[in-house]
Amino acid sequence: MSQPRPLPRLLGSLLLVTAAALSSAAAAGQATAASAERAGAVRPLGQIIPAPASVSPAGSPYTLTSATRIQTDATPEARAVGERLAEVLRPSTGYGLPVTTRPAPQSIRLRLSSAESALGEEGYRLKSAPGGVTITALRPAGLFHGVQTLRQLLPASVEADTPQRGPWQVAGGTITDSPRYGHRGAMLDVSRHFLTVDQVKRYIDHLALYKINKLHLHLSDDQGWRIAIDSWPRLTTYGGSTEVGGGPGGYYTKAQYREILRHASSHYMEVVPEIDMPGHTNAALASYAELNCDGVAPPLYTGTAVGFSSLCVPKQVTYDFVDDVIRELAALTPGRYIHIGGDEAHSTSREDYVAFMNKVQPIVAKYGKTVVGWHQLTGASPAKGALAQYWGLDGTGQAEKAQVAEAAKNGTGLILSPADRIYLDMKYNKDTELGLAWAGYVSVQRSYDWNPGTYLPGAPAAAIKGVEAPLWTETISRNEHIDHMAFPRLPGVAELGWSPAATHDWDTYKVRLAAQGPRLSALGIDYYRSPQVPWPAQ
CATH class of the missing domain: 3.30.379.10 (Chitobiase/beta-hexosaminidase domain 2-like)
Known part of the structure; x- marks a missing residue:
């Protein structure tokens, strides 16, 4: 998902009143709310993120x-x-x-x-x-x-x-x-670089301030397996022993995973765990030779290329493995969803991919959970109630967009995570030290200035369940890395998910965002001071 690829609502009148009030406030005031605070003034009502209804x-x-x-x-x-x-x-x-x-x-x-x-x-x-x-x-x-x-x-x-x-x-x-969408998410990749329980809890604290209500944890990938599974212990003791660049890796015990869940729950945030399959599975394949079609375990992997690994679709042991993993993960997770990945399965034939998804989705349902998958899931037959997470780019992949829209017409709900809009690991510009640029540069304005309700041509508005901002970690391992890449783009994604479309306006938003600068600093968040935002002088 993060490497180079082939390529309840309020009355409308209230929304218009709010939009007009925000526009008037921006036009009338040259100073930000932050500078007004320094002068001893009270912060104007409504000068918050996300914008209220x-x-x-x-x-x-x-x-x-x-x-x-x-x-x-x-x-x-x-x-x-x-x-x-x-x-x-x-x-x-x-x-x-x-x-x-x-x-x-x-x-x-x-x-x-x-x-x-x-x-x-x-x-x-x-x-x-x-x-x-x-x-x-x-x-x-x-x-x-x-x-x-x-x-x-x-x-x-x-x-x-x-x-x-x-x-x-x-x-x-x-x-x-009240919110525009019920799904307002942030995804954290703990597989490319392992992130500790305290790092995840810190991110939860910061997400909650902006009314994010879903934390999607990417728990497995080629570079590392991060959640203990009792019936397959080598997944963590061996498959979790490394990360991108060859670092020490790590994993969560079940007790540690429950600690993350408790912290999220106390912040009214639902955890959506992801086990990516049939691709992005080298850590599992390296841990257990029998999961490979040739019975030979590959070496552990510390690079960043994608699309080379696949579970062995014809083998029964593959589905015994998936059943065990889903069973144990479902027993740990009180939330409604389990994410089964499904993207970039370039080493799996289309026929095998469809067969695999047709067998795996019922396993998720057997343990009382609802399937979420990356949007390639729509190339198979999404289960009833399943959600597809779209991560494509503007102006490309028209056939795939049409496939996703058709699935939405047939009842599949959509979570929007367009990579060239809200992938938080994309560089802001050519001078950004961290991050990647395969989806292009994603400035603060670009990450904010789009409409989820009209983004995907042909998809019914009712199918859009919300937005989610992924943070992949090929280049990210420390809190200051997370801070710099997530902030100040994350608050804009939160506003896209929460606020009425009528309040959406970059010129008023950037003023409210600038006023968040001192708050982010007070919270110890080392945010990127984008030149697109009129930050108050430090």
């Missing part, structure tokens, strides 16, 4: 003080969201911020309400006034997303882990918000 500024701001309490419902979920908010705010403000179910004046209130069905599974309403801030949602995920909005409405220094100077104010008014 509806913004109604009104009245005086709310001020967080040492007397503030965080009042939640008695439910464990609301309490947990409140505790997480307190953990974020305490270090910078120095305030105690006790979490309580008792009413308190001028508090931050987190409320679940069955009367708020219009907000859907992830929507929320935030009301700010001098007497307090109230976040209301139908479901806990909505409360969590509302809290991320509250964080962004406070000064950027609230994200620091050391005491900072206030005042800590939130503009007055109401935000009513």
